Amino acid sequence: MQYRERRTxxxxxxxxxxxxxxxxxxxxxxxRDNVYPFRQDSTFLYLCxxxxxxxxxxxxxxxxxxxxxxxxxxxxDMVWTGPQPSLNELADKAHIDDVKPYSSIRExxxxxxxxxxxxxPYRGDNVLKIASWLGVRSADxxxxxxxxxxxxxxxxxxxxxxxxxxxxxxxxxxxxxxxIEAMKYAKEGMTEADVMAxxxxxxxxxxxxxxxxxxxxxNGEILHNHHYHSTLKKGDxxxxxxxxxxxxxxxxxxxxxxxxxxxxxxxxxEIYSIVLNxxxxxxxxxxxxxxxxxxxxxxxxxxxxxxxxxxxxKGDPDExxxxxxxxxxxxxxLGHQIGLDVHDMEDLGENLVGYDxxxxxxxxxxxxxxxxxxxLKEGMxxxxxxxxxxxxxxxxxxxxxxxxxxxxNYEKLSKYRDFGGIRIEDNILIQKxxxxxxxxxxxxxxxxxxxxx
Numbered sequence: 001m002q003y004r005e006r007r008t009x010x011x012x013x014x015x016x017x018x019x020x021x022x023x024x025x026x027x028x029x030x031x032r033d034n035v036y037p038f039r040q041d042s043t044f045l046y047l048c049x050x051x052x053x054x055x056x057x058x059x060x061x062x063x064x065x066x067x068x069x070x071x072x073x074x075x076x077d078m079v080w081t082g083p084q085p086s087l088n089e090l091a092d093k094a095h096i097d098d099v100k101p102y103s104s105i106r107e108x109x110x111x112x113x114x115x116x117x118x119x120x121p122y123r124g125d126n127v128l129k130i131a132s133w134l135g136v137r138s139a140d141x142x143x144x145x146x147x148x149x150x151x152x153x154x155x156x157x158x159x160x161x162x163x164x165x166x167x168x169x170x171x172x173x174x175x176x177x178x179x180i181e182a183m184k185y186a187k188e189g190m191t192e193a194d195v196m197a198x199x200x201x202x203x204x205x206x207x208x209x210x211x212x213x214x215x216x217x218x219n220g221e222i223l224h225n226h227h228y229h230s231t232l233k234k235g236d237x238x239x240x241x242x243x244x245x246x247x248x249x250x251x252x253x254x255x256x257x258x259x260x261x262x263x264x265x266x267x268x269x270e271i272y273s274i275v276l277n278x279x280x281x282x283x284x285x286x287x288x289x290x291x292x293x294x295x296x297x298x299x300x301x302x303x304x305x306x307x308x309x310x311x312x313x314k315g316d317p318d319e320x321x322x323x324x325x326x327x328x329x330x331x332x333x334l335g336h337q338i339g340l341d342v343h344d345m346e347d348l349g350e351n352l353v354g355y356d357x358x359x360x361x362x363x364x365x366x367x368x369x370x371x372x373x374x375x376l377k378e379g380m381x382x383x384x385x386x387x388x389x390x391x392x393x394x395x396x397x398x399x400x401x402x403x404x405x406x407x408x409n410y411e412k413l414s415k416y417r418d419f420g421g422i423r424i425e426d427n428i429l430i431q432k433x434x435x436x437x438x439x440x441x442x443x444x445x446x447x448x449x450x451x452x453x
Contacts, residue, residue, distance in 0.1 A: 001049050001163050001164075001248075002161060002163065003047060003048050003049055003094045003095060004094075004095040006046060006047055006156060007047050007048075007059055007064065007066055008064050009156055010047070010059065010061075010152055010153065010156060011059055011060070011061045011062075011063075011064040012061075012064075013152040013155070013156075014061040014117065014148065014149060014152060015061055015062070016061050016062050016114075016115070017061050017062075017114050017115035017116065017117055018058055018059070018060060018061065018109065018112060018114050018115070018116045018117070019057075019058065019059040019060075019061055019117055019118075019149060020056065020057075020058055020109075020116050020117070020118040020130070020133070021041070021043060021044050021047060021056065021057040021058075021059070021118075021119065022041070022044070022056050022118070022121065022126050022129060022130060023040055023041055023044045023050070023052075023053065023054070023055040023056055023057070024038070024039065024040055024041045024044070024053060024123065024126070025053045025054055025123075025125055025126075026038055026053045027123070027125075037209070038051070038053055039249075040052070040053075040249070042249070042339075042340035042341050042344075042345070042347070043119060043153055043157070043345075043348075044057065045249055045340055046153075046156075046157055046340060047059075048066075048068070048094040048096060049093075049094055049248075050068075050090050050093075050094060051249065052070075052084075052090070054070055054071060054102060055068065055069065055070040055102070056068075056069040056070075056102065056105060057069070057096075058105075058108065058109070060112075060114075065097045065098070066096045066097050066098070067096070067097065067098040067099070067100055067108070068087060068090065068091045068094075068096045068098070068099050068100075069099075069100050069101065069102045069104070069105050069108075070087045070090075070099070070101075070102050071087075071101060071102045071103070072086060072087055073086075087099045105133050106132060106133045106135070109133055109134065110135075116134060117146035117148065117149045118130055118141075118144075118145060118146060118149070119145055119146070119149060119150060119153065119347075119348060120142075120145035120150070120347065120348060120349065121141065121142075121145075122347045127141050127142060147352070150348045150349060150352050151352060153345070153348060154345055154348060154352060154353055157339060157340070157344065157345055158337060158339075158344070158345070158353070158377070158379075158380055159377060159378075159379035159380065160339060160379050160380070160381055160429070161379075164250065164339065165381070165429060165438075167246055167248045167250040168250045168251075168252075168338075168339065168381055168427070168429075168438055169438050169439060170246045170250070171207065171211070171243070171244050171245065171246040171250045171251055171252040172243075172244075172252040172254065172427050172438040172439030173439045173440055174202065174203065174206040174207050174244035174246060174252065175203075175242070175243045175244045175252030175253070175254045175439065175442075176254070176439050176440050176441075176442045177202050177206065178199040178202045178203060178242055178243075178244060178254075179199070179240060179242070179254055179256050179442050180442060180443070180452065181198060181199065181202060182195050182198060182199050182216075182238075182240055182256075183256070183258050183443065183449065183452040183453065184452050184453075185198050186232060186238055186258075186260060187232070187260070188232055188233060188234045188260055188261075189231065189232065190231070190232050191228065191229055191230065191231055191232070192216045192217055192218065192227075192228040192229065192230050192232065192238075193216075193228040193229060195216050195232075195238070195240070196214055196216040196228050199214060199216070199240070199242055200214065202244075203242075203244040203245070206244065206246075207244045207245055207246040207247055208245045208246065208247060208249065209244075209245055210242060210243060210244060210245060211243040211244060211245040211251035211252060211253065211342045212243065212251070212253070212342045213226055214240065214241065214242035215239065215240065215241035215242065215255075216228060216238070216239075216240050216242065217230070217238070217239055218230050218232055218233070218236040218237065218238055218239075218260075218420070219420060219421075220237055220238075220239035220257060220387075220389065220420045220421030220422060220423065221389040221390055221391045221392075221419075221420050221421040222391075222421075223331075223332060223389070223421075232260045233260060234260055234261045235259075235260070235261060235265070236259070236260040236420075237257050237258065237259055237260070237268060237420050237421075237422065238257065238258055238259075238260055239255065239256075239257045239420075239421060239422065239423060240255065240256055240257075241253075241254075241255040241423065241425065242254065242255075243342060249340055250339060250340060251338055251339065251340070251341065251342040251344075252338075252427060252439070253338050253342050253383050253425065253427060254425055254426065254427065254439075254442060255385055255387075255423045255424060255425035256424065256425075256442060256443075256444060256449075257272065257275075257421075257422045257423060257424065258449045258452075258453065259449075259450075259453065261453070262450065262453045263450050263453070264446060264449075264450065267416075267419070268419075268422075269446060270310060271310075271388050271416075271419065271422055272422050272446060273306070273446070274302065274303055274306030274307065274388060275303075275386055275387055275388050275422045275423065275424050276424055276444060276445070276446075277302055277306065278298075278299040278302040278303055278306075278386035279299075279384060279385075279386050279424045279425075279426065279444070281298060281299075281302060282295045282296075282298055282299050282334060282384050282386065283384050283426060283428055283435060283437065285298060286376060286382070286384065286428055286430060286434075286435040287376065287430060287431065287432070287433060287434045287435055288376060288377055288378040288430055288431065288432045288433070289375055289376070290375065290376055291359055291373065291374060291375045291376070292334065292335065292354075292370070292372045292373055292374065292375075292376060292382065293359055293370065293373040293374075295334055295384070296333060296334035296335075296367070296370050296373070297321060299330070299334050299386040300321045300326040300327075300330065301317050301318065301321050301326075302386075303326050303329060303330055303386065303388060304317040304320045304321055304325070304326050304407075305317050307329065307388070310412075311409055311412045312408070312409055312412050312413050312416065313325065313326075313407055313408055313409065314406075314407060314408070314409055315406055315407045319407070320404070320407040323404055323407060324364045324365055324366055324367060324404070325404035325407035325408060326366070327364070327365050327366025327367065328391075328394060328395065328398055328403075328404070328408065329388045329389060329390070330366065330386060330387055330388060330389065331365065331366045331369065331389070331391075331394070332366070332369045332370075332387070333367075333369050333370030333371050333372065334370065334372075334384060334385065334386060335371075335372060335382050335383035335384050335385050335425075336354070336371040336372050336382065336383055337353065337354070337371075337372055337380060337381065337382055338381050338382065338383055338427055339381060343371065344381075346371065350371055353371075353372075354370075354371045354372040354373055354374060355373050355374050356374045356375075358374070358375075359373045359374045359375070360373075361373060376430045377430060378430055378431055378432045379429075379430065380429075380430040381427060381428070381429050381430070381438065382427070382428060382430065383425055383426070383427055383428075384425065384426055384428060385423055385424070385425030385426075386423070386424065387421060387422055387423030387424070388421065388422055389420075389421035389422075389423075390413075390416045390417060390418075390419040390420065390421065391421075392417055392418075395410075395413065395417065399413075424444055426438075426442075426444075427439065
């Protein structure tokens with residue numbers, strides 16, 4: 001990985017002062033020595049690749065000099081974790097100029113007498129540490145992140161270099177194995193947990209586990225359902241939204257929906273075909289210079305047209321989309337950026353990552369959940385994940401208030417109340433004149449999915 005080059009580019013953009021990048025610490029589950037699996041901060045990984053707790057980087061923007069702060073292992077540490085590389089060895093591997101004790105950060109910053117910029121911390125312990133290092137209140141840290149630094153990091157991380165694309169291809173290939181195995185494995189009488197355990201075992205065997213808690217559910221209308229104890233029944237659709245995190249911490253994020261029976265029912269085929277059409281058409285339209293907002297609206301129009309053909313929706317499709325009527329069925333965005341984070345860089349602020357001065361985030365229900373609206377650029381990697389969901393509680397609210405009744409046939413809709421939900425998601429690399437779907441093919445055509453059943 002080109003760590004020195006990345007730090008140099010960042011320093012050149014910032015120009016002066018000090019750039020403080022705090023790594024993560026271990027996080028206790030229920031007492032200090034029982035910790036969650038460690039995950040390093042993604043920007044820290046991007047700039048030096050070191051996955052070890054208790055570290056920080058300070059980059060002098062005027063010179064590009066980088067200092068790694070940490071503490072060497074004690075004998076007690078070695079007893080519990082085994083031999084680990086020294087700080088100098090870690091620094092040499094990442095082409096870092098100097099190493100200093102972690103306990104000296106506050107003194108170092110004070111002695112430099114330079115402005116310090118930092119990214120918004122998303123963990124409470126990092127808020128407290130930065131406040132202590134800078135000698136300010138925690139509230140000042142929460143409100144004091146540098147927008148210039150945020151925008152600089154986004155401009156670098158959102159364009160994936162060749163090394164990153166290779167790692168992401170690897171992550172999606174492992175993810176493909178997870179989904180294909182699930183399609184073969186899931187059977188009537190199993191629980192969702194049985195299937196989740198199968199895909200997690202592949203993610204652990206081929207990488208560092210999953211890139212986020214998997215969604216494995218027969219209740220696909222619950223967008224982020226992390227309940228895994230329902231029993232699979234014939235006639236169910238199983239929605240799996242899961243991705244692998246590879247050994248370099250890059251994420252895959254794929255969704256497939258398939259029948260527990262050998263074949264889709266006719267009703268399932270009809271809804272699935274609409275979602276599949278939206279997925280494929282939006283992928284075809286993805287290229288440098290096209291806004292993701294326009295692709296989202298294209299998916300919405302395809303969904304309105306498809307549901308209108310089934311009698312569930314009605315009226316002019318463009319007017320229905322403008323009114324937000326489609327959001328009853330797809331209340332989320334078409335996709336987001338992906339990289340070292342499954343929702344890449346969103347710790348820096350969704351609007352600064354996904355929007356710009358030309359395209360501002362909507363406040364309309366459904367559309368406000370579009371995380372990425374701005375124009376796509378060559379080198380971005382994004383998800384394309386349209387879906388159709390029949391959410392009983394939401395349907396009841398809309399029907400009671402007769403929301404968008406000029407576009408929704410509530411009588412016809414009642415026949416789909418217990419349908420569930422379908423989502424189909426792929427990860428694509430944006431190219432100058434088009435796109436490339438990352439990873440080996442994962443079946444999504446109806447006939448291909450049924451062959452695996």
